[in-house]
Amino acid sequence: MNRPTTTLPGDPPGGRRAVAVWSIGVAVYFVAVIFRTSLGVAGLDAADRFHVNASALSTFSILQLLVYAGMQIPVGLLVDRLGTKKVLCLGAVLFTAGQLGFAFSPSYGTALASRALLGCGDAMTFISVLRLGTRWFPARRGPFVAQLAGLVGMAGNLVSTLVLARLLHGLGWTPAFAGSALAGAVVLVLALLFLKDHPEGHEPEPFPHQGAAYVRRQIVEAWREPGTRLGMWVHFTTQFPAMVFLLLWGLPFLVQAQGLSRATAGELLTLVVLSNMVVGLVYGQVVARHHAARLPLALGTVAATAVMWALTLAWPGAHAPMALLVVLCVVLGACGPASMLGFDFARPANPPERQGTASGITNMGGFIASMTTLFAIGVLLDATGDDYSVAFCAVFVLQALGLTQILRLRSRAARRERERLVASRVETVHVPAA
Numbered sequence: 001m002n003r004p005t006t007t008l009p010g011d012p013p014g015g016r017r018a019v020a021v022w023s024i025g026v027a028v029y030f031v032a033v034i035f036r037t038s039l040g041v042a043g044l045d046a047a048d049r050f051h052v053n054a055s056a057l058s059t060f061s062i063l064q065l066l067v068y069a070g071m072q073i074p075v076g077l078l079v080d081r082l083g084t085k086k087v088l089c090l091g092a093v094l095f096t097a098g099q100l101g102f103a104f105s106p107s108y109g110t111a112l113a114s115r116a117l118l119g120c121g122d123a124m125t126f127i128s129v130l131r132l133g134t135r136w137f138p139a140r141r142g143p144f145v146a147q148l149a150g151l152v153g154m155a156g157n158l159v160s161t162l163v164l165a166r167l168l169h170g171l172g173w174t175p176a177f178a179g180s181a182l183a184g185a186v187v188l189v190l191a192l193l194f195l196k197d198h199p200e201g202h203e204p205e206p207f208p209h210q211g212a213a214y215v216r217r218q219i220v221e222a223w224r225e226p227g228t229r230l231g232m233w234v235h236f237t238t239q240f241p242a243m244v245f246l247l248l249w250g251l252p253f254l255v256q257a258q259g260l261s262r263a264t265a266g267e268l269l270t271l272v273v274l275s276n277m278v279v280g281l282v283y284g285q286v287v288a289r290h291h292a293a294r295l296p297l298a299l300g301t302v303a304a305t306a307v308m309w310a311l312t313l314a315w316p317g318a319h320a321p322m323a324l325l326v327v328l329c330v331v332l333g334a335c336g337p338a339s340m341l342g343f344d345f346a347r348p349a350n351p352p353e354r355q356g357t358a359s360g361i362t363n364m365g366g367f368i369a370s371m372t373t374l375f376a377i378g379v380l381l382d383a384t385g386d387d388y389s390v391a392f393c394a395v396f397v398l399q400a401l402g403l404t405q406i407l408r409l410r411s412r413a414a415r416r417e418r419e420r421l422v423a424s425r426v427e428t429v430h431v432p433a434a
Contacts, residue, residue: 017199018136022145024195025132026152028088028187029125033156034164034180035099036064036122039115040157040247040269041165042173044255049173050108054252054386058378061248063112064119065371069364071123076360077215078124079131080353083197088128089188094121096184103177126153127359130343134355135198140288143344147284150340154276157246161269222358226413227349231358232365233409234298235342237402239366241305241395242335244373246272249392257388258319268329275333283337287344294341295410299403301338304331306399313389339366348417369398 039046039060047057078087098118105111126149133145167176222228245253246269254265286293308328312320320328342362350358373394380391 013138013199021194021196022129022132022136024187024190025084025088025129026149028092028191029129029149030152030156031183031187032091032095032122032125033153034160034183035095035118037157037160037246038099038102038164038177038180039064040251041161041266042168043248043251045168045173046111050111052108054381055378056108058248058374060112060115061374062371062378064115064122065247065367065374067116067119068123069367069371071120072127072360072364072367073219073357074360075124075127076356076358077218079128079356079360080218084128084132084135085191085195085197087124088195089191091121091124091128092184092188092191094118094124096121096181096188099177099181099184103174103181127356127363130359131356132197134347134352143287143291144284146343147280147287147337147340150336151277151280154273154280154336158270158273158277161246161266161273165266218354218357219361222350222354222361225346225349225358226409226416227345228358228361230406230409230413231342231344231346231349231362233342233402233405234295234345234365235339235362236365236369237302237399237406238298238305238335238341239339240335240369240373240398241309242272242276242332243366243370244377244395245269245332247370248374249377253388253392254325256386258325268325271326271329272333275330276336277333279334280337280340283334283341287341291344294344295406298338298341299406301331301334302399302403305335306396308332309392309395313392342366345413345417348420349413365402369402373398 043057046052046060047054050056075087095118098114098116098121101114101117102111105114129149130146133141133149137145164176164180167179170176171179244250250269250272251262251265254260254268255262258265260268283297286297308324308331312324312328315321315324342365343359346358346362347355376394376397377391380394381388384390
């Protein structure tokens with residue numbers, strides 16, 4: 001059987017207390033995702049409000065993701081050094097301020113600054129939630145807990161698609177975005193009052209943090225692990241097709257290129273989110289039971305995504321049939337859960353005191369790919385007169401690059417993981433009974 005090790009020395013016990021504390025951290029991430037994806041349902045409104053073209057519109061999401069990706073290693077270091085609670089609370093303050101600023105922005109420039117602030121706060125949430133999971137739950141539950149966190153994040157995307165979209169069109173720009181910012185204040189209060197970094201008796205061992213030398217050592221040692229790099233490229237290759245679709249270009253593609261109404265397009269975006277939630281549960285359970293399934297699941301998702309985009313973009317008629325668009329959206333729903341598999345390569349490759357840094361490196365991958373693709377699609381749309389069939393071909397270029405790196409690193413990462421597993425088993429045998 002391909003099961004990971006069951007219980008390691010010093011494993012936290014899990015239980016109801018763990019679920020309660022972890023849920024508070026996940027609630028912060030849930031709200032961050034609502035704010036992050038709010039532009040996906042407001043893209044056409046933003047273009048009208050700020051009088052911008054496709055390239056300028058994509059700059060909103062690109063800048064937000066640029067800040068997010070650039071913050072991943074610093075945030076990982078902060079989590080390793082300061083703990084989860086402080087970083088999550090700071091993130092909640094920043095993304096709430098960014099959402100409020102976006103609500104009242106009178107110009108394109110101030111709106112850009114607000115999205116950058118939002119991206120900075122958003123960047124502090126997911127790595128913190130991953131660290132919270134490793135501190136409160138046994139290692140064997142790691143893959144499922146991580147997938148469950150991703151599922152809750154997609155529920156935030158669902159709220160953005162269903163609730164925020166209705167508020168936007170019913171109440172208008174400022175009331176909708178300002179009203180949603182109240183959720184940020186609520187989760188900030190919950191985190192301040194009830195969040196704890198770890199259960200009693202499971203404090204991490206003190207680790208020296210010596211300024212720049214510590215930072216360099218953490219980054220270099222995490223990067224040297226093939227599992228960290230493989231995790232980053234898995235995240236890079238799998239996440240961005242759905243992220244680009246949900247974050248900005250899905251609604252314009254479905255409305256302008258496929259001739260659907262906004263209501264129908266919104267239903268298809270919702271289908272992506274629902275598919276993500278279902279597939280996330282399946283992937284989490286499969287990997288928790290069969291660790292060797294990680295790479296086949298990731299590669300299968302990449303292949304299925306490429307095939308469905310190729311069929312959709314190459315369809316000979318003016319519009320792809322609804323059945324094909326439905327299947328495309330279902331397959332795109334698997335991209336988020338597949339990207340979570342990247343953390344399952346990085347986690348066993350690094351010791352506990354380096355988990356935040358390794359997760360930060362991994363998490364950069366998908367957001368760098370998303371940022372690059374968002375920009376490329378915007379430029380190609382302007383250059384081709386809104387030819388979506390050409391613009392979305394950028395997806396295949398990024399997938400090819402990522403797939404090449406995954407195949408290059410997989411053997412080294414697997415060999416190194418086996419070595420660490422054998423070493424941990426030997427260490428477990430020699431641990432004296434309590």
